[in-house]
């Protein structure tokens with residue numbers, strides 16, 4: 659089936675910033691600490707317990723921070739108010755190469771964003787990258803989703819909004835369990851953005867940077 663649409667995760671996929679990830683995590687930890695009264699070693703121990711619990715449930719790479727926060731008793735509203743206090747511009751640099759690659763891909767494919775960031779968080783990230791939202795035909799954020807990734811309903815919603823079948827869509831993400839496995843279960847093709855090769859039946863292609871898609875996307879056609 660020919661590829662008609664590319665769907666991108668955002669954090670770790672369109673850009674990588676350890677500093678932004680750390681800033682998000684610190685905000686959430688500060689919030690959990692205020693809420694539970696745990697701090698220092700006790701707080702870290704509780705976070706580690708939740709992370710190992712999620713690893714046992716199949717999130718072998720980084721478990722999604724939304725799930726970690728939920729298990730720590732933080733509501734969705736509280737989680738986003740905590741992380742949206744971070745300004746991505748302090749942590750993310752403009753990426754002209756990303757903009758030019760996406761514009762190039764837009765000539766042949768419909769493009770979408772599927773992110774667990776809030777609308778506000780995504781707007782901040784795109785502004786920091788100096789990437790116009792207009793390059794995407796469909797943008798779905800946590801504000802638009804009833805259930806966040808890895809729930810399959812998020813993936814069904816994005817292909818429906820694009821007007822393509824799952825078999826005509828490629829999901830591009832950096833986490834196999836939350837971006838690629840659910841997409842694969844619906845019949846989508848999958849691209850992992852990673853420095854390392856991950857041996858998984860849910861990964862069709864691995865690239866180090868989204869820019870490589872320009873030449874490699876034909877391998878999935």
Ligand SMILES: [Mg+2]
Nearest residue numbers: 667669670832
């Ligand atoms: Mg990601």
